[in-house]
Amino acid sequence: MSATGGSRSLAPSAVWLVLALFVAVLAAGVAYAAxxxxxxxxxxxxxxxxxxxxxxxxxxxxxxxxxxxxxxxxxxxxxxxxxxxxxxxxxxxxxxxxxxxxxxxxxxxxxxxxxxxxxxxxxxxxxxxxxxxxxxxxxxxxxxxxxxxxxxxxxxxxxxxxxPLERPQVRAGVCLDCHFGSSQPGQFVTHRMMAAGHPRVSFELDLFSALQQHHDEDADYRQRKGRTDSVKLWAVGQAEAVRRSLALFQQPKLASQGLYPEFYFFDCHSCHRGIEDGPERKLTFEANPARPQPFATPPYNDENMILLSAAARVLAPAEAARFEAASKAFHAAMGSGRAEAVSAAGRLSASAGTLSSALASGAYGPDSAFKVIATIAGQAISPRFTDYAGSVQAVMAVDTLLNALVREGRVTVGAAAGIRADVNRAYAAVKGPNSYNPAQFRTALGAAARSVSALQ
Structure with a gap:
């Protein structure tokens, strides 16, 4: 239809283009089927x-x-x-x-x-x-x-x-199918599975990629596929994890287990903490400045949201404020109802998608990893580490970004080994959920980040 509502014929060249595209799509479908x-x-x-x-x-x-x-x-x-x-x-x-x-x-x-x-x-x-x-x-x-x-x-x-696993967004999508979940059969770890003994699902793209790297990234590899940017891989992984989590959350078939919501989406250890019936109350719920939600309601697992906020502040500052606002609006909607939360999840997912594309196309300087580590442990982000899951994600981030600095020659192997004790103390602070203490963790994380910054 034309802009005025009348019909319009395709030019002969356009007809051939449409036919060519149709044949190409058909051929691709046959190849895929075979x-x-x-x-x-x-x-x-x-x-x-x-x-x-x-x-x-x-x-x-x-x-x-x-x-x-x-x-x-x-x-x-x-x-x-x-x-x-x-x-x-x-x-x-x-x-x-x-x-x-x-x-x-x-x-x-x-x-x-x-x-x-x-x-x-x-x-x-x-x-x-x-x-x-x-x-x-x-x-x-x-x-x-x-x-x-x-x-x-x-x-x-x-x-x-x-x-093409060398593309960060593609790799993240493949890995997240199992290491985070998908709507495909057999690829979603429910709360019932975790209650039966399945490990809690957590994922960080760059660190897990390093553990599974079976190849050398030599000159030939870089000529064929380009150089891997670990900062980019880590940041895009955070963005894609947020998108995947919210996409699953919005699906009605995954939203609940009978009468109850599907607790997979929530922060496990905000509920699974010791309960004592003594004369003095012992609060285990700590206020979080990025979660404007009613006191003591189970928070959505925002471990990747926290780290994506840190990445955006350094690597995509033009999108950072928009993502922060959408994140807070989502947490607030969780206290209103399912419909409001799903609507807010859609907006937050769109913002994370914009961030993912911006991060994937960015070119980062040699000091980017230093800046991200400092931001993670800085005053704007650190107060958000009130729960175990997000804190584990933060330690993995510091570790994988430090390793990136070593690979890129920004930090020597000896210098990194010299501060390993500080990084290990941050790991010790998240050794287990039962011993986790938010204040102690933030102190350990800050010490590790300062040690890394001193190498700059």
């Missing part, structure tokens, strides 16, 4: 990623050994399925009436590469756990036969279906 999960074995050859030593000319080629490492966090994905058969997995499944945890759909969505039956290749094994294709995408019928050719390029591999 994609198969070929399993870890398809990557494990000695000429591919299964060498015992990392001496490949382009990539290390010992990536499988790192993925399988039984003694490090780097091997955690390969162990994900096996833990379902352990004592804890069996207890959780029995408590929830799931049957055998190793075949329970509620577990397999994150403890394995849970490919649809029709998309499983001959070498696919669900017992592999979280295999290569959980993160890189289904390889059969798409990129597996071309990604190692001499003429192959990373751009061509991505066009064929390889997931």
């Amino acid at each position: 994609a198969r999960y070929e399993g870890v074995a398809s990557c494990a050859g000695s000429t591919c990623h299964g060498r015992p030593e990392g001496n490949g000319k382009v990539v290390r080629q010992d990536e499988l050994a790192h993925w399988q490492d039984p003694a490090s966090q780097g091997g955690a994905h390969s162990r994900a399925y096996a833990v379902l058969a352990g004592r804890r997995g069996a207890q959780i499944a029995a408590t929830l009436g799931l049957g055998d945890a190793t075949s329970a759909p509620a577990c397999l969505g994150c403890h394995s590469t849970d490919a649809p039956a029709a998309a499983r290749g001959e070498r696919y094994q669900q017992t592999d756990g979280v295999g290569c294709e959980s993160c890189h995408g289904p390889s059969g019928g798409t990129w597996i036969s071309s990604h190692y050719t001499m003429a192959g390029t990373h751009a061509a591999n991505v066009a064929a279906g390889l997931i």
Whole structure:
């Protein structure tokens, strides 16, 4: 329709463009439908990623050994399925009436590469756990036969279906599916699961990426995929975690467990604290300047909101005030009702999305990590660390940003080791929720941040 309401014909060139786009979309759909999960074995050859030593000319080629490492966090994905058969997995499944945890759909969505039956290749094994294709995408019928050719390029591999994990927003989306939750089957850790014994869900993109990095970021890697900016990766991870949390919160099917709200979304330890019936009250609820909500109501888990506020102040100041206002409005709406909270969540999610794009496209100077660490422990943000979850997130941030400074040559390994005791004291302050003390934590965090700043 034209602006005046009359009909308008497409020019011949436009018709061909529409037809071309239609054919391209159709072809992409066919390719996607034909994609198969070929399993870890398809990557494990000695000429591919299964060498015992990392001496490949382009990539290390010992990536499988790192993925399988039984003694490090780097091997955690390969162990994900096996833990379902352990004592804890069996207890959780029995408590929830799931049957055998190793075949329970509620577990397999994150403890394995849970490919649809029709998309499983001959070498696919669900017992592999979280295999290569959980993160890189289904390889059969798409990129597996071309990604190692001499003429192959990373751009061509991505066009064929390889997931571009070097892009912070893309990587965050993939990781958050399991490490935070999604609406897909088997990818949401409910409060019932946690009550039955499942660990509390918490995630920080840069730190977790470092633990799972099976490659060297050498000149060839940077030529193909660009240099990883750890500050950017961390900040975008915070923004995408906020978006994901709010997106899930807005979905009616995830909003409640019968009469009760789905407590997954709330700060666990604001409720799970010691209760004593003595002559003197012992307040465990501490006022938080960023949460304008009624006294003693369970707060929404805002660990990523707090850290995103710190990131925005340093890395995207034009958006910082808007995000802060939306965050406070969301917390206030939590005291009004479900409809008001969902509406406010939508606005806050949009603000976090704007921040995510701004952070992903930003170019940061060599002092950015120093500035973010100082802001996290500074007077504007530190008073918000009143609860355990946010405090854990803050320690991880200081640690991962310090490591980034070391990798980038801004701080020497020896200097970082010299202040490790201060960082470890901050970690000790969040060793466990039962011993957590907000004031003591803020003191420890401040000392660690000052030690890092002294290295600038």
